[in-house]
């Protein structure tokens with residue numbers, strides 16, 4: 729585990745909240761661990777988190793075979809397991825939540841996949857905390873919690889040529905009812921913040937760390953930023 733001196737705001741929040749969020753986001757496997765507010769969110773969110781993951785996998789499939797991947801904010805490893813099934817040789821997953829990472833490790837062990845799946849705990853916005861060297865980095869539902877300073881620290885920690893990240897597109901503000909609901913969720917749950925970016929704003933930070941030729945893909949109502957070949 730990396731040395732975590734002072735935990736970031738996103739890390740502090742997610743350490744406490746992740747179990748309930750995952751239980752409600754992936755409700756088809758049972759919602760017992762979700763608090764009442766997250767259960768209510770499921771009513772509005774429906775199966776959107778399944779769609780977000782499935783869509784990301786579809787975008788990755790042409791690129792992932794025999795590649796190494798790091799899934800940042802992997803939670804209990806759901807996406808990492810799917811990427812192995814899709815043909816990646818090795819997937820690393822990292823998250824701030826001790827509990828979630830332990831669960832992911834346990835699943836990998838039960839499926840005898842420890843050689844292909846490696847999970848660790850990292851606060852990825854701690855500056856100068858280099859992450860695993862891989863071909864592709866993924867992150868779903870993670871970078872929206874990073875302000876510009878955290879974003880720079882995160883991108884500076886990456887050691888990869890390609891990224892595919894669920895993108896907190898500024899355009900989402902125009903989806904007014906969804907945006908309003910999000911604001912209520914943020915306040916009720918005391919979430920530190922959700923930061924939306926235009927592609928230009930994000931690209932300006934990302935190019936400092938060598939990520940160029942970025943584009944936003946809008947598919948199945950989700951946005952992803954990537955530099956994977958077209």
Ligand SMILES: C[S@@+](CC[C@H](N)C(=O)[O-])C[C@H]1O[C@@H](n2cnc3c(N)ncnc32)[C@H](O)[C@@H]1O
Pocket residue numbers: 736738739742743746749800801802803806807822823824825828850851852853867868869870873
């Ligand atoms: C909304 S959840 C998404 C989980 C998973 N990627 C998914 O789509 O199901 C956000 C995840 O990012 C992780 N996370 C947030 N801030 C982080 C940080 N600073 N370092 C590492 N992980 C972080 C949380 O612990 C949580 O697992």
